[in-house]
Amino acid sequence: MKICRRETFNAAHRLFRSEWSDEKNREVFGKCSHPNYHGHNYVVEVFVDGPIDPITGFVIDLKVLKTLIQEEIIERFDHRNLNLDCKEFEGINPTTENIAVVIWQLLRKKIDAKFGLEVHVAETEKNKVIFGGE
Amino acid sequence: MKICRRETFNAAHRLFRSEWSDEKNREVFGKCSHPNYHGHNYVVEVFVDGPIDPITGFVIDLKVLKTLIQEEIIERFDHRNLNLDCKEFEGINPTTENIAVVIWQLLRKKIDAKFGLEVHVAETEKNKVIFGGE
Amino acid sequence: MKICRRETFNAAHRLFRSEWSDEKNREVFGKCSHPNYHGHNYVVEVFVDGPIDPITGFVIDLKVLKTLIQEEIIERFDHRNLNLDCKEFEGINPTTENIAVVIWQLLRKKIDAKFGLEVHVAETEKNKVIFGGE
Amino acid sequence: MKICRRETFNAAHRLFRSEWSDEKNREVFGKCSHPNYHGHNYVVEVFVDGPIDPITGFVIDLKVLKTLIQEEIIERFDHRNLNLDCKEFEGINPTTENIAVVIWQLLRKKIDAKFGLEVHVAETEKNKVIFGGE
Amino acid sequence: MKICRRETFNAAHRLFRSEWSDEKNREVFGKCSHPNYHGHNYVVEVFVDGPIDPITGFVIDLKVLKTLIQEEIIERFDHRNLNLDCKEFEGINPTTENIAVVIWQLLRKKIDAKFGLEVHVAETEKNKVIFGGE
């Protein structure tokens, strides 16, 4: 049984590698490398996998999961610049793929290892990624 | 190959355990334990997994699947109070998790065992569960 | 210039007139008159109409509007039974139309008369109403 | 008869007034005034109002309207920082309200005056504005 | 007070004028004039405007409106070729604009003149029209 909680945050970012020239960055990352940043409404879906507790009928209390996502993810990244403000992305290009990995790692530390964990992140209506751990 | 049919029903429910005090119920289930019930537009997605029939090009006839969901699930639960009206939830807390299990069990009896079956139930835009059998 | 804030609440309700027989209620209100209630995820969109403040660039501060909807509407109706728990519907059938009128009246008292006000309420993906005052 | 075309763009922005202190900006604009910007997937709906051409059955050719929105709005603002990159917002706080006014003014110059024009801009799933001209 | 009912139908169509050459049709209607037709999932929203009945709390019974749309619109156009199968479009180019006019005219005959009527038709996620009568 998997349960899923959906939350959103709004952030600025830029894709580039500091050791590359502007031309190389533009060639590889296109308009996503624009120097003054752009931004997205990120949609995060967190899937937790485990057995149903026979007493409560819950896999995990969604109020607890909601609070966890709020504290670990939304408060950290909402209305932030992922490149400039967030140490989690130091040296890491904030692609949707890497955002999903970072979110998965932050939540994995806080969710009991007996539960499976999968993170979906959508950057736009057309682009999303799914990460379930290495 | 998996095919999916999406249907909806509207029902009232309440989360609580009768052997617990009101305080304990409120502590564990929060506002979901409110005594006079509240309700949701439940979204059910039924996934059936099997090979494509080379004659029809169907895994399963969606008209048949639609009718089955209508008769077994929608007519049973739509515009009902899951706690008071539905014997399927006698002694079972109608959490989204348990609703998915009940729907899966009802459909599993009616869908040929050669097909895989997975049920997704969304309670709100933010909460959903996925159940594919024990 | 109109601005809109969207919020949701989950409630139980039943359509019926107490002076009518069960048969008459079933005839007029169909399965919506089921005695043990059913429920919905209500989607509320509040439109406020006015000029842009040249200093802030806002018609009205959306944080203020969000808090107002939260306090006046969501806390009042979320996870409630509209028929049994909410004095606003005493003697009033909680149709989507009447829910929109009640929400409009509650907000109208709290929003400066210099602003226009329109309330949209959706009961399901297929049914919604729009109310802008008498 | 009104026709509507929907497009999206992704941009960074920040709400603040340069003559105010950081404290004052934070007080009025909250986390939207964060100095390093944040961003959104903006959804733009452009409504054009006019009679149906009896030959084509069109109010206006949607391919023409699509190209116009693309050239005037999307190429100008997509993957940009509205505060730093876009002269249209020099001295103008890039609130959703002001974004709608700027888009309306840019399109109004390019769409024949015989047509009505209304612009809807959504900043998030919960916030949107509607502007139809002064 | 306006109430709205949403329904969908799936149809094939082609935009062209029979008195024009293929080149002229392609020039004006682009890929929409492709001779072997293409198709859409049309979304129809019907808005009915009137006072709330003090007895029922309804503007109009949505079951009645649903049945009317089903009988007059969906059964007529669903899984049809608008150009070849539907006499309502004889000599009329089945643009979204004209589809909205035809639907409005069909429903206007069946809905009491004391009610206002507005029809929204979406052809895709990006294109829609609104028609409220001449």
Add this chain to the structure above:
Amino acid sequence: MKICRRETFNAAHRLFRSEWSDEKNREVFGKCSHPNYHGHNYVVEVFVDGPIDPITGFVIDLKVLKTLIQEEIIERFDHRNLNLDCKEFEGINPTTENIAVVIWQLLRKKIDAKFGLEVHVAETEKNKVIFGGE
């Protein structure tokens, strides 16, 4: 890590087997066998599965995937009649299942074998299929 790109195309189709009578076709395929075709807005989601490139932070460049879907799928099927115009469906009933298989096969040839590939196709808001290869 899976990434997903969503695109849409609009096409006409008809479900039938040429060796069957009209009655047999109607019996098996219902209104989907209507001789003059009907149509849909097909939604295609392409999932590509692989490791994150440590240099770019991408599994696969979404601009490349977008262009590939555009060239191989959208240009081929958009505004077409799948039965009459598309050799890929010669002798193949264009059910959603078979459309997903055809799209998967077309993309599989063009995407490096080191990547996993899964295709989701939705025919309507209620019907979709998932295909990940034999």
